[in-house]
Amino acid sequence: MDVLQLARWQFGITTVYHFLMVPLTIGLSVLVAGMQTAWVRTGHRRYHEMTKFWGKLLLVNFAMGVVTGIVQEFQFGMNWNAYSRFVGDVFGAPLAMEGLVAFFVESTFLGLWIFGWDRLPKRVHLACAWAFSLATVASAYFILAANSWMQHPVGVAFVDGKPTMRSIWAVLTNNTALAAIPHTIAGAFSVAAAFIVGVAAWHLWRKRKTDDEHRATWRTSLRLGGWVGVVAFAVLAITGDTQGKLMFEQQPMKMASAEALCHTEQPASFSIIAIGDVARQNCEDVKTFNVPALLSFLAHNDFKTQVTGVEDLVGQYQAKYGTNYPDDPALGQLAGKPIDYTPNLPVTYWGFRIMIGFGAISAGIGVLALWLTRKGRMPDSKWFPRLALLGIATPFIGNSAGWIFTEMGRQPFVVVPNPSGVDGVWMFTAQAVSNLSTGEVWTSLLALTSLYLALGVVEVFLMRRYVRGGVEGVLPPEKPKQDNDSGDALAFAY
Amino acid sequence: MSLETLWFCIIVLFWLGYLFLEGFDFGVGMLLPVLGRDDTERRVMINTIGPVWDGNEVWLIVAAGAMFAAFPDWYASLFSGAYLPLLLVLLALIGRGVAFEYRGKVDSPRWRRNWDRVIVLGSWLPPLGVGLLITTTVLGLPLDEHGNRIGSAFAAVRWDTLLGALAVVGFSLVHGAAFLALKTGGELRDRARLLAIRVLPVALVPLVVLLLIVQFREGALWTVLPLAVAVGAAVVAWRKLVADRDGQAFAALGVTIAAAVVTLFGALYPDVLPSTADPANSLTVAGAASSHYALQVITWVAAFGAPAVLVYQGWTYWVFRKRISTAQIPPVHTP
Numbered sequence: 001m002d003v004l005q006l007a008r009w010q011f012g013i014t015t016v017y018h019f020l021m022v023p024l025t026i027g028l029s030v031l032v033a034g035m036q037t038a039w040v041r042t043g044h045r046r047y048h049e050m051t052k053f054w055g056k057l058l059l060v061n062f063a064m065g066v067v068t069g070i071v072q073e074f075q076f077g078m079n080w081n082a083y084s085r086f087v088g089d090v091f092g093a094p095l096a097m098e099g100l101v102a103f104f105v106e107s108t109f110l111g112l113w114i115f116g117w118d119r120l121p122k123r124v125h126l127a128c129a130w131a132f133s134l135a136t137v138a139s140a141y142f143i144l145a146a147n148s149w150m151q152h153p154v155g156v157a158f159v160d161g162k163p164t165m166r167s168i169w170a171v172l173t174n175n176t177a178l179a180a181i182p183h184t185i186a187g188a189f190s191v192a193a194a195f196i197v198g199v200a201a202w203h204l205w206r207k208r209k210t211d212d213e214h215r216a217t218w219r220t221s222l223r224l225g226g227w228v229g230v231v232a233f234a235v236l237a238i239t240g241d242t243q244g245k246l247m248f249e250q251q252p253m254k255m256a257s258a259e260a261l262c263h264t265e266q267p268a269s270f271s272i273i274a275i276g277d278v279a280r281q282n283c284e285d286v287k288t289f290n291v292p293a294l295l296s297f298l299a300h301n302d303f304k305t306q307v308t309g310v311e312d313l314v315g316q317y318q319a320k321y322g323t324n325y326p327d328d329p330a331l332g333q334l335a336g337k338p339i340d341y342t343p344n345l346p347v348t349y350w351g352f353r354i355m356i357g358f359g360a361i362s363a364g365i366g367v368l369a370l371w372l373t374r375k376g377r378m379p380d381s382k383w384f385p386r387l388a389l390l391g392i393a394t395p396f397i398g399n400s401a402g403w404i405f406t407e408m409g410r411q412p413f414v415v416v417p418n419p420s421g422v423d424g425v426w427m428f429t430a431q432a433v434s435n436l437s438t439g440e441v442w443t444s445l446l447a448l449t450s451l452y453l454a455l456g457v458v459e460v461f462l463m464r465r466y467v468r469g470g471v472e473g474v475l476p477p478e479k480p481k482q483d484n485d486s487g488d489a490l491a492f493a494y
Numbered sequence: 495m496s497l498e499t500l501w502f503c504i505i506v507l508f509w510l511g512y513l514f515l516e517g518f519d520f521g522v523g524m525l526l527p528v529l530g531r532d533d534t535e536r537r538v539m540i541n542t543i544g545p546v547w548d549g550n551e552v553w554l555i556v557a558a559g560a561m562f563a564a565f566p567d568w569y570a571s572l573f574s575g576a577y578l579p580l581l582l583v584l585l586a587l588i589g590r591g592v593a594f595e596y597r598g599k600v601d602s603p604r605w606r607r608n609w610d611r612v613i614v615l616g617s618w619l620p621p622l623g624v625g626l627l628i629t630t631t632v633l634g635l636p637l638d639e640h641g642n643r644i645g646s647a648f649a650a651v652r653w654d655t656l657l658g659a660l661a662v663v664g665f666s667l668v669h670g671a672a673f674l675a676l677k678t679g680g681e682l683r684d685r686a687r688l689l690a691i692r693v694l695p696v697a698l699v700p701l702v703v704l705l706l707i708v709q710f711r712e713g714a715l716w717t718v719l720p721l722a723v724a725v726g727a728a729v730v731a732w733r734k735l736v737a738d739r740d741g742q743a744f745a746a747l748g749v750t751i752a753a754a755v756v757t758l759f760g761a762l763y764p765d766v767l768p769s770t771a772d773p774a775n776s777l778t779v780a781g782a783a784s785s786h787y788a789l790q791v792i793t794w795v796a797a798f799g800a801p802a803v804l805v806y807q808g809w810t811y812w813v814f815r816k817r818i819s820t821a822q823i824p825p826v827h828t829p
Contacts, residue, residue, distance in 0.1 A: 063595035066548065067588040073558055074584060077573030081642070088566020089784045096563035096792050099556035100799035107552050108807055111545035115814065159785070168791045330640075434574040435642045444581045451585060455592055462599050469829020476827040489822050493541045494598045 002332060004433045006441040007079040010448065012407070014071050016400050017452050021065035023399055026140060026185065027192025028058040029133035031228065033126075040126050046217040049471045053217070054196065056474045059114065060462050064455060066107070071448060073099075079441065082330070083414055083432035087149075090156055090165045094146040094172070102139035105131055118491035140188070141181055148177035150415050151406070152250045158424040163415075176250060179243040186235035187359075187402065189228050190395040194362045196225030197369050199467050201379065201388035208380055214471045219378070222369055229366025236359055241298065248299040248307070251416055253317065253341060254409035256310045257348035259295055260287065266306035270294035278349045280310065280342060310342055317341040321417065325430060334430045343411045351405030358398035365391040497789040498779045501564035502766070504796055506759040508557035509628065513662065513751050514669075515550035516620075518744075519543040521670010523590065523617025524663075526610055529674065529689065533606060534820045535682050540594065540613075541823070542677040545814050547594065549807055551587065554624075563792050567641055567782035568631075568766040575635045575643035575767075576627055576650040583623035590616025601828045621666045622659040626650060629658025632708055632758050634768030637775045644771055654707060661704045664697035665754075669747050672731070676740035679819035683740075690743070691735045698728050698750070705754055708761050712768075717760040724753035 001009075032055045039047035073095065076084045084091075109131040116125050149155075155170025156163040165171065200222035207215055248255045259271060260283035269290040276286035293303040300307075308316075318341070327336040365388055372379035379385075410416045417426035466473055495503075522543050530536030543550075561569040573580055589612045597609040633654055636644040643649055671690035675683055705721050713721075731746035762768075766782050769775035783789065 059595060060599065063592050067591040070551075070555065070587055071584055073555060073562075074573060074580060076562065077558070077569045078577055078580060079574075081570035081574040084562065084570035085566050085641070088562055088569065089788045092559070092563030092566055092569075092784065093788055093791050093795075096556070096559040097795050097799075099552065099559040100795055100803070103552045103555055104549065104799075104803045104807070107548040108546075108803075108810055111548055112810055112813065115545040119813065164785045165788045165791070434570075434577075436574060436577060437647055440577045440647050443578065447581065447585055451588060455588070458592070458596065462596060465600065465829055473829025476824070489824050490541065490818070491824070493537060493823055494544045494594060 001438070003436050003438055003441050004332070004334075004430055006438060006445055007433050007436075008429070010079060010441065010445045011075065012404070013445070013449055013452070014068065014075065015407075016403060017456075018065070018068040018072055019399060019403055020396055021061055021068060022140075023184075023188035023191040023395075024195060025058065025062050025065045026133075026136045026188035027190075027228075028054060028061070028195070029129075029136050030189075031192055031196070031224070032058055033129040033133040035224075036126050036129050040122055046214075046220055049214060049217040049475065050221055052474045053471055054221070056466055057195075057199075057463060060459060060466060062110065064459050067455075068452065078444070079434055079436070080414075080432050081434040083427065086162055086427055086432070087415060090149055090153070090163055090171060091146050093165065093168060094142045094149075098139050098142035098146075102135045102142060105135035106139060109135065115490070115492055137185060140185060144181050144184055145172050145174065145177045148174045148180050151180075151410060152176035152246075153415055153418045153421055153425045156422060156425055158422050161424075163422070163425045176243075176246060179239055179246055182235060183239035183243055186232045186239060187395065187399045189232040190236065190359065190362055191399065193225045193227075193229030193232055193366060194392050194395045196221050197229060197365060198385075198388040198390075198392035200225060201369065201385040202467075203470060204379065205382070205385040208378065217471060219373065223373055226366045226369035226373070229363055230370065233359060233363030233366070240356075244298055245301065250419065251410055252308055253310065253313045254343065254348065254406070255299065256308065256313055257343045257345055257409055258352040258405065259307075260345050260349045261295070261307060261309045262311055263309040264306060264312050265309065266296070267293040267304050268295035268299070268307035270298065273353065274349065278346045280345060283310075283345060310345075314341050321426070325428065328431075330435065331430050339412060339428070341412060343409050348405055348409045351401045351408065354401035355398050355405060358394040358401065362391055362394040362398065365394070496780075497786060497793060498564075498783040499763075500793065501560070501783065501789055502759075502763060502779050504800075505557060505560050505564065506755060508553055508560055509759075510752055510755045512550070512553035512557055513624070513665070513755060514748055515553055516547070517662075517666045517669045517751060518673035519547040519550055519670070520617045520621045520666040521668070522674060523613045523670070524667055525670055525674065525686070525689070526614055526617070529671075529682060529685055533603070534823050536606075536610065537598070537823050538678055538682055538818050538820055539674060540597070541818055542674060544594070546807075546810055548591070549810065551591070560792070560796075564784055564789060565766055565777075565779075565782040566784060567777050571635070571637060571641040571643070571777060572627070572631050572767055575637070576630050578647055579623045579626045579630075579650055583620045583627070586616045586619035586623070590620070598826065599828060601826045617666075618663065621662040625659040625662030626655045628662070628758065629655040629704065631767050632658075632712070632762045634765075634770040634776070636771035637767070637769035637777070638771070639775050641767075641775070641777060654704075657700055657704050657707070661701035661754075664700050665747075665751055668694045668697045668731075669744075669751070672735065672740065672744045672747055675735070676744050677817055679817040680821075682819065683817070687735060687738070687740065691732065694728070694732050694735070701750075701754055702728070705757050708758055712761040713757070714760060717757050720753040720756040720760065724750050724757060727753060 032051055035047050036051040039051055109128045113128040113132055149171055154174050155167040157166050200218045203218040260278045262283045269292045271287040272289040274286040275288055295307055296305045297303050324336055324338050325331050325334050412428050413426055414429040414432045415427040522539055526536055530539050593609040593612040597606055630650045635649055638644050668690055671686050674686035702725055709717055709721055727746045727749035731743045734743035734746055764779045765776050766779055767777040
């Protein structure tokens with residue numbers, strides 16, 4: 001493999017891995033802050049137990065999210081230095097804002113929250129939980145604004161061969177970002193919801209015959225998870241539809257690839273599934289279960305309009321952005337070679353379907369959880385907790401597939417040209433990569449991947465342990481207070 | 495002052511914040527097996543930095559982010575040029591962050607021992623790498639006309655940059671010992687103080703030698719002043735340690751690192767990354783900077799954001815201001 005391929009694999013692996021932790025952190029942190037609010041306001045024991053239990057799992061996961069995120073920021077300069085030089089004027093600002101406005105708040109107030117139990121007044125401590133959780137959302141906002149600029153560059157002029165920022169407001173309110181942010185945040189809540197439903201269902205089932213004192217904690221958790229999952233999926237569907245329509249305008253090739261739509265159709269039908277290899281030669285033949293005219297509707301809100309296919313788009317792209325890569329030695333093997341404007345069809349086609357399919361399964365489990373616990377009932381079947389535990393994986397898979405689809409679907413561009421934007425503001429992925437030796441990138445790819453794998457095993461091990469440990473595992477047994485120790489011992493310590 | 499120069503100063507400030515803050519939490523990690531005689535003592539040590547190390551680390555993230563935003567060429571050339579040292583820093587920081595959080599999550603001596611090893615390794619390697627990186631940016635890399643590194647993958651690893659690596663490690667070691675003297679009680683505190691007194695005269699030598707070399711090679715007339723302050727403050731720190739004044743010693747070490755950073759980056763200015771191959775390829779403050787508008791945008795963000803950070807991080811240190819000793823460590827409770 002050459003440096004370009006290695007760097008792309010590394011970006012894909014580190015990003016997908018990072019994004020296994022991040023959504024759970026975002027979703028759980030806001031929900032835990034909500035649980036703590038309920039506890040401070042009502043004083044009910046179950047809310048206290050919920051805050052402690054889910055808060056502990058949040059911490060186990062948060063550590064991994066933070067440390068895997070560090071790599072993301074440095075990776076641009078390390079593996080993609082030509083990209084960094086090209087986009088720095090625009091891309092750097094939201095990244096710096098993420099650091100200054102979000103990360104500092106996140107890390108500082110998390111420290112205060114972890115160690116501040118009993119040391120800070122109740123309400124101040126609660127405020128720390130909210131500061132932390134809202135900062136995780138803010139950080140998602142800034143990084144998605146940066147990513148959306150690569151998907152749809154706005155607010156710039158083209159000066160001296162580089163995009164130069166003209167309006168930070170345009171960058172931060174990019175319509176691509178405004179659609180992507182609620183979609184991604186809803187995806188985060190659906191992860192947290194499925195996690196809570198799975199774990200709570202398992203605990204409820206385990207305690208089904210005993211009159212366990214913590215049953216209220218698990219039941220309330222389960223219903224909370226169910227509701228959050230259902231609402232999150234509704235938001236996912238609505239924002240996903242908005243995003244799709246935007247993408248048909250901004251990156252028609254990505255959407256045509258998502259459908260493996262080789263030839264322009266009017267009206268265009270939506271394919272539910274394909275049997276066989278989704279490649280450009282046979283993409284018409286392998287698709288089965290087509291819904292007539294649905295793709296036209298998804299693209300333009302109208303059942304009759306035309307949707308342009310891959311073959312026609314390739315012609316348009318060649319006319320606009322050239323047929324061959326520039327004859328620049330920095331491009332290595334690709335210098336002067338024809339440009340392939342078609343993204344990897346199997347990846348985009350299946351990525352799109354897996355994203356939607358697994359998102360829907362996860363919402364289905366949420367509905368089931370609410371149905372089984374309606375009007376004070378208790379789920380007593382054996383299959384429901386098993387299903388709910390398996391269901392934890394579904395939104396993770398959906399999220400990853402969504403990201404792989406959205407990032408691979410824009411190839412061969414790293415900065416996708418904005419059809420209504422400024423000329424020249426786009427960049428091929430092949431032009432973005434650093435001039436490194438393959439040895440260097442292999443080293444980092446292998447080192448990071450194996451470290452990630454090892455730490456992933458540890459995280460899953462710890463998660464299992466704490467999940468099994470239940471409420472007792474996170475709340476130390478109450479000891480009778482003596483007069484002379486007057487709260488001198490730390491309430492929490494590593 | 496031009497916006498470019500202002501941002502050069504702000505980035506220097508972020509690096510300074512990083513070296514000052516994470517410097518002591520690195521030091522605490524480095525000393526874990528030296529000063530922590532049993533598990534409770536090691537827990538005391540870790541808990542002195544428990545609430546703050548994560549916030550300290552963000553200074554690195556923000557320093558890099560600010561370089562990306564204000565000087566994309568600097569960020570791109572330095573980070574790709576010093577690829578392997580930076581990778582080592584990242585790997586170590588990943589392990590370290592997880593280790594702090596996971597160490598106490600299972601009640602088993604073997605589990606804790608293994609994570610302690612990760613903490614120790616993760617506290618020695620990053621200051622080495624960061625020291626190498628900072629020295630590299632001051633002393634330069636062989637760069638071509640695009641700002642790309644010409645030499646081998648190890649172009650950043652030279653005797654003078656290795657001296658920089660030792661300088662930051664040495665400083666972190668002393669700074670961590672002084673911090674422990676300030677934040678712990680009982681026997682642990684005495685041992686930390688004694689260690690700081692013994693180690694300081696040796697551990698700060700690489701830093702002073704580095705400053706002299708940089709001053710001799712690239713320094714301006716005015717950078718002699720911060721250099722003198724750095725050395726003077728180190729002497730004061732030692733005397734305050736001997737006089738049993740932990741807080742003042744710790745502050746004096748802060749002055750040392752601040753003056754050292756000013757000397758280094760003062761000598762670097764107006765370059766941000768000199769080219770050792772051809773001076774014409776050097777990256778300069780003016781040449782590597784973002785557009786005026788982009789700089790204005792981040793100036794507004796920094797003008798409101800940075801003071802707020804100082805306030806709430808300062809508050810954190812206030813909330814957790816008490817000394818910690820073995821008596822305060824709660825019993826282990828894990829599932």
